[in-house]
Amino acid sequence: MSKADKLGVSASFARAQPVGVSSRRAAIAEATGAPTSGVLPPSEVPIEALAHNPLNLREDLTDLDELAQSLIVRGQLQPLAVATRMAFMEAHPGQTDGLGRAPYVVIDGNRRLAAAQLAGLKTMHIHVNDALAASAADILESALIANVHRVDVAPLDQARAIQELVDVHGSQAQVAKRLGKTPAWVSQRLALLNLTPTLQEKVETGELKVEPARRIGRLPQEEQETAASESMNTVNPPRQRTRPTPTVNAVNAAPPAPTPTPAPTPRITIATDSPETIADALTAHLTPDDLKAVTELLVTRI
Secondary structure, three states: OOHHHHHOOOOHHHHOOOOOOOHHHHHHHHHHOOOOOOOOOOOEEEHHHEEEOOOOOOOOOOOHHHHHHHHHHHOOOOOEEEEEHHHHHHHOOOOOOOOOOOOEEEEEOHHHHHHHHHHOOOEEEEEEOHHHHOOHHHHHHHHHHHHOOOOOOOHHHHHHHHHHHHHHHOOHHHHHHHHOOOHHHHHHHHHHHHOOHHHHHHHHHOOOOHHHHHHHOOOOHHHHHHHHHHHHHOOOOOOOOOOOOOOOOOOOOOOOOOOOOOOOOOOOOOOOOOHHHHHHHHHHHOOHHHHHHHHHHHHHOO
């Protein structure tokens, strides 16, 4: 049985004659049966020809049942973005565990692939783009950018992927520039990785909310448990119940007590709009806790 038959893909993979292919790429092609060059990439392949991206930031692929049902009823509406196995192996010689013998690695669409496997689909539409696998940074970056705005990406998974990008690009500022985000946005999300393992687990379970967790992650670890307990134990004050007005005889009714005039809400007047003047005015009128809260709110709006 040929390598192409074992892979369950077109035999043209094995018959393709590479032109101008490096010895490394030729060796990979010989070992995998994957195409090298001069072969028009397919637009639809057997599902067995697709492998999940080991660098995919979604460690937990969620809500697959609903997506699988959608694929059964409506079909696949968008092709998977994939790179050839050969391009992936060139960029990641030590990251091939779990690829099996599949000739394509899914860069964007791992959740759809998992749902398709659950639904029992036989083939999937793909778009082959080896440029996505040009380097380790590109594969991780492509997966992150494709998922960063999706609500089903766990915050800690997002933070881990951002940290890997920082390791590749060398600084948070460079990562922020490549993602089209501010350095503060990157820093906030990385703060989750500074939490103790216990608090990270509470973030994953939802016991500790993400926003206070990012703030707590900037504290020394010996102070985090106390701050987290305060955050988790904070509850909204009970709403005041309006007492019904008692019904009395109109003749004997006493005149209503005068409604107390509420005290005026203090206001901060800022004479100019320079950042220094604004900061001085806020510092003079706010308590340290309120000033810290305002600072956190401003950072989240950047």
